[in-house]
Amino acid sequence: MTLTTSEVIICPCGEQFIAPLYSSINVSEEPELQEKLLKGEINKVICPRCRETFFAGRFLLYHDMEKNLMIWMAPKVEGVSQDDNRNVEIERRIQALQKRYV
Ligand SMILES: [Zn+2]
Numbered sequence: 001m002t003l004t005t006s007e008v009i010i011c012p013c014g015e016q017f018i019a020p021l022y023s024s025i026n027v028s029e030e031p032e033l034q035e036k037l038l039k040g041e042i043n044k045v046i047c048p049r050c051r052e053t054f055f056a057g058r059f060l061l062y063h064d065m066e067k068n069l070m071i072w073m074a075p076k077v078e079g080v081s082q083d084d085n086r087n088v089e090i091e092r093r094i095q096a097l098q099k100r101y102v
Helices: 032-038 077-101
Strands: 003-010 016-026 044-046 053-055 060-064 069-073
Touching: 016 032, 016 044
Parallel strands: 016 060
Antiparallel strands: 003 016, 044 053, 060 069
């Protein structure tokens, strides 16, 4: 089953927007998703303000019924540490915004 959820994305520029993210793709039902995945287009989002393109996905379940294949895909290790840095940066920005509005 292919599943998407609408999630709030926070760009490093501070912009918040909602984008549909895949948490599970079934390439037997939707073969075009495999091509999208190979091109790196799954869970790629574009910030509407600064046009920055980045990956917002965390974990993705890849399901190929014909090949009897089910794979959990996790972000690359470098990507994880980058995300961690980014999360810290976002937290800092949120704190700064909170201070501004208090
Ligand atoms: Zn942005």
